[in-house]
Amino acid sequence: MAQVLEFKLPDLGEGLTEAEIVRWLVQVGDVVAVDQPVVEVETAKAMVEVPCPYGGVVTARFGEEGTELPVGAPLITVAVGSGTDGGEPGASEGSGNVLVGYGTSEAPARRRRVRPTAPAVPKAAAPAAPTAPAPTAVPAASDGPVPVISPLVRRLARENGLDLKELQGTGPQGLILRADVENALRAAVTEERPAPAPAPAAPATLSGTAGSSALTEGRRVPLKGVRGAVADKLSRSRREIPDATCWVDADATELMRARAAMNATGGPKISLLALLARICTAALARFPELNSAVDVAAKEIVQFDHVHLGFAAQTDRGLVVPVVRDAHARDAEGLTSEFARLTEAGRAGRLTPAELTGGTFTLNNYGVFGVDGSTPIINHPEAAMLGVGRIIPKPWVHEGELAVRQVVQLSLTFDHRVCDGGTAGGFLRYVADCVEQPAVLLRTL
Structure with a gap:
């Protein structure tokens, strides 16, 4: 009888905590072999093809092209074992091979990653109409470790005196993302800041529209992936280095x-x-x-x-x-x-x-x-x-x-x-x- 196994976005190393799906290399129903690349993703460092450690039939994909997924979020599920064309003995163990610096086996225990068990909801699935966000899970144990996507996020909160136990993570299973910490810090600054005096009316621009509408016009280019990482690094250099x-x-x-x-x-x-x-x-x-x-x-x-x-x-x-x-x-x-x-x-x-x-x-x-x-x-x-x-x-x-x-x-x-x-x-x-x-x-x- 076939066994359905879930393959999650592996630990990418070098402090990388998320990746954007650029191109799916397989469809639901395709037969895949052990270590066959199934998806091409872009991290803040490079474009890589992610190989699947299981051989069998693809039963589900998680995330559309252009969706960002955190490390540990499900990528695909594969039916392996008897009754599948691609199944083979030992396929569920993972091959352990490495492709362009990334392993297909489970991440070693020393890497402290919170790996959600429920499928991540792709961004594209969010409703277009403005609705109230669904409540996210809060860490249940007040005295236990808080599920945070990376040590960098934990350090960001610590350096700014933010208690992670008071946050509601928006990641899978309440996982606290960097955006959650940054939003909380911005909210704290806004609360401390006195209400500004009414601003004078913005002067008309050459196009006849108000100046405040400048950011609502024009073509938008996402500042993420390699370009976003370079922008962050350059900004940090300018801030820190005389x-x-x-x-x-x-x-x-x-x-x-x-x-x-x-x-x-x-x-x-x-x-x-x-x-x-x-x-x-x-x-x-x-x-x-x-x-x-x-x-x-x-x-x-x-x-x-x-x-x-x-x-x-x-x-x-x-x-x-x-x-x-x-x-x-x-x-x-x-x-x-x-x-x-x-x-x-x-x-x-x-x-x-x-x-x-x-x-x-x-x-x-x-x-x-x-x-x-x-x-x-x-x-x-x-x-x-x-x-x-x-x-x-x-x-x-x-x-x-x-x-x-x-x-x-x-x-x-x-x-x-x-x-x-x-x-x-x-x-x-x-x-x-x-x-x-x-x-x-x-x-x-």
């Missing part, structure tokens, strides 16, 4: 000639980004203060003995910053290959959370957009970012004479808590020296 920027123009003619000579010898072509990365790692070896992060809680600066180099890449889903692990230990060919692999994965939306986190320094080649300079926002929690503008012919004094040279503007945005301007200037000057005279790099090879 950044400063210095910049310098450099003659990149010799660097371009050196690259052309390398590529004329045969073998894999060396990218300009790889040469700039090699210069970065050499500079960080001389100025390790910039390869660091600030531990605010401990009031300490953490200097790293490795360089995990992030690089900004624009994709259809927004800006992503893939990370080249141990960039300091790679040569120009290895860096070129890894940049190409990560860039392609980013454009395809296949970067894993491990490939998007853990960076210690970022290289931002905004020259590909045809601009000379920029003051970028530091990739939190890193301490610095090197920016590279476009390389174009410009008048330049070379060996005492005016000449046309290939000139680039370099900028360094840094966390002023980790170093002063002298260190930042020394780093940037060394980078510029290597760009102008690539032979300087031979001292570190």
